[in-house]
Amino acid sequence: MKTKTNFFFFFLVLFSLLLFSYYTVWVIVLPFVDSDHLLHRYFLPREYSVILPGIAAVVLLLCIGQTFTVVVVWKNRKPKKVD
Amino acid sequence: MTKLLQWLLGVSLLGIIWAVIAFDLLELSVPGTYREVAWSMPLYLLVSFGCYSLATVGYRVATFNDCDEAARELQEQIKEAKEDLRKKGLKI
Numbered sequence: 001m002k003t004k005t006n007f008f009f010f011f012l013v014l015f016s017l018l019l020f021s022y023y024t025v026w027v028i029v030l031p032f033v034d035s036d037h038l039l040h041r042y043f044l045p046r047e048y049s050v051i052l053p054g055i056a057a058v059v060l061l062l063c064i065g066q067t068f069t070v071v072v073v074w075k076n077r078k079p080k081k082v083d
Numbered sequence: 084m085t086k087l088l089q090w091l092l093g094v095s096l097l098g099i100i101w102a103v104i105a106f107d108l109l110e111l112s113v114p115g116t117y118r119e120v121a122w123s124m125p126l127y128l129l130v131s132f133g134c135y136s137l138a139t140v141g142y143r144v145a146t147f148n149d150c151d152e153a154a155r156e157l158q159e160q161i162k163e164a165k166e167d168l169r170k171k172g173l174k175i
Contacts, residue, residue: 012141020134027127031116049123053130
């Protein structure tokens with residue numbers, strides 16, 4: 001099981017490196033490249049570089065809040081106490 | 084000066100520099116593309132910090148070696164503690 005979890009976490013490292021490079025090129029390199037260069041075909045319009053991290057942040061906050069709520073509700077279950 | 088004040092001072096200084104460049108508050112006539120890049124700097128730094136933390140956590144977890152001896156020692160200590168508490172009347 002350890003090798004499986006190892007692969008997953010190495011994949012996580014690789015994924016974050018890819019994300020970082022893509023985002024760097026998108027935000028910093030692309031404005032300095034001429035608008036008829038082929039590179040622009042691989043990147044979404046620049047408005048999405050603000051919207052997508054915003055959506056990701058909202059989703060992350062929702063997940064954290066959901067986990068927190070579920071844990072609190074589970075701990076407070078007292079089935080024998082019925083008024 | 085406390086650390087908090089130092090941090091606030093540093094952050095506000097960077098914030099002022101960013102606002103001056105991004106919104107052209109001092110009419111410095113910085114070229115358009117530079118202003119665009121400067122405007123997205125805070126968000127970019129946030130995203131890159133998130134990526135860095137993700138990569139660090141992933142790397143540290145992936146390269147963490149098993150410590151068999153420490154695991155065995157811990158199990159023995161747990162057994163000892165349970166017996167000790169049982170003797171003293173605590174139900175486990």
